Amino acid sequence: MDVVKVENLVKRYKDTLALDNLSLTVKEGEIFGILGPNGAGKTTLINCILGLLPYDSGKITIFDRAMDINRANLKSQIGLVPQDIALYSNLTVQENLTFFGSLYNLKGNILKERIDWALEFVMLSDMRNVRVKNLSGGMKRRLNIACSILHKPRLLIMDEPTVGIDANSRRLILDSVKKLNKEGTTIIYTSHYIEEVEEICSFISIINRGRVLVSGTKEKLQDMVSEDNLIVIKVEELFWNVVDKLKSIRGVKEVLTKDRQITITAGKREADIKDIVNAVSEGSRIISMEFKKPTLEMVYLTIVGNNIKEEGDEK
Numbered sequence: 001m002d003v004v005k006v007e008n009l010v011k012r013y014k015d016t017l018a019l020d021n022l023s024l025t026v027k028e029g030e031i032f033g034i035l036g037p038n039g040a041g042k043t044t045l046i047n048c049i050l051g052l053l054p055y056d057s058g059k060i061t062i063f064d065r066a067m068d069i070n071r072a073n074l075k076s077q078i079g080l081v082p083q084d085i086a087l088y089s090n091l092t093v094q095e096n097l098t099f100f101g102s103l104y105n106l107k108g109n110i111l112k113e114r115i116d117w118a119l120e121f122v123m124l125s126d127m128r129n130v131r132v133k134n135l136s137g138g139m140k141r142r143l144n145i146a147c148s149i150l151h152k153p154r155l156l157i158m159d160e161p162t163v164g165i166d167a168n169s170r171r172l173i174l175d176s177v178k179k180l181n182k183e184g185t186t187i188i189y190t191s192h193y194i195e196e197v198e199e200i201c202s203f204i205s206i207i208n209r210g211r212v213l214v215s216g217t218k219e220k221l222q223d224m225v226s227e228d229n230l231i232v233i234k235v236e237e238l239f240w241n242v243v244d245k246l247k248s249i250r251g252v253k254e255v256l257t258k259d260r261q262i263t264i265t266a267g268k269r270e271a272d273i274k275d276i277v278n279a280v281s282e283g284s285r286i287i288s289m290e291f292k293k294p295t296l297e298m299v300y301l302t303i304v305g306n307n308i309k310e311e312g313d314e315k
């Protein structure tokens with residue numbers, strides 16, 4: 001099932017074209033990563049999806065139904081973790097949760113249960129009576145998440161939820177996102193931290209200047225930019241002419257050896273892996289063999305590369 005379908009979305013702010021015919025589809029059960037530099041259009045896209053911002057043209061459907069600003073029944077199935085922390089600093093953790101829970105019409109025992117569950121989820125159970133102003137930045141971000149999941153949304157949209165926090169809170173947030181997804185929530189996760197998207201997202205769209213540059217699983221994106229295979233072979237013992245032997249194979253570009261490990265860079269189209277395996281196994285027993293892929297950061301830089309236009313670049 002398509003949870004969100006965005007078709008040819010166009011959004012202008014006066015002279016700025018923030019979304020330029022943008023299309024994407026989020027399927028049920030995905031952690032859908034939207035990666036892009038500052039000013040790429042991520043927040044604008046999210047606000048349009050949520051029905052918080054009118055757009056110039058295009059179509060948005062959520063759970064197969066057209067989204068518009070008045071669709072309370074659709075909105076009640078969506079949670080938003082906004083980029084800016086939205087909490088009452090003079091109220092305690094528990095009071096904030098009670099307030100946000102009441103906005104979702106949660107009351108009595110159900111509200112109490114959900115608050116306990118959400119606090120446990122973000123590991124803040126022992127902070128419930130602390131005023132928000134006395135929490136660390138990371139704790140505030142975690143409470144922001146707890147407030148957005150009280151109504152157990154089917155779709156959770158997280159807009160850069162880990163900006164400016166410590167490593168411990170970041171880890172807790174990433175783990176809680178994965179856990180929430182395992183329990184059935186579809187998640188849209190925007191970030192410009194590439195390694196976070198790489199770790200948690202099952203599908204990724206890289207956007208810039210209001211357009212989708214590429215979309216796919218991490219593996220698909222890696223394949224798109226990688227012309228070469230990086231093959232790491234561990235052997236029982238290195239034999240004297242292994243480098244020359246491998247280098248004589250068509251398509252092999254580089255061979256490095258260290259201890260009992262051989263790292264081979266070979267053109268995907270030219271080199272035949274069988275020839276490489278044969279050449280190595282003639283001289284020694286192969287203990288293990290592994291194909292390494294480029295990191296998502298390499299993919300991102302290759303695709304967005306010089307194309308990056310961040311806020312203020314043209315000023």
Ligand SMILES: Nc1ncnc2c1ncn2[C@@H]1O[C@H](COP(=O)(O)OP(=O)(O)OP(=O)(O)O)[C@@H](O)[C@H]1O
Nearest residue numbers: 013016018036037038039040041042043044045311
């Ligand atoms: N209210 C607004 N009025 C005018 N221009 C805006 C407004 N909001 C965003 N923009 C512009 O639209 C473009 C997309 O901005 P948006 O905030 O959606 O990007 P983003 O990818 O979320 O960036 P960031 O990571 O910095 O939040 C930018 O050029 C931005 O300057």
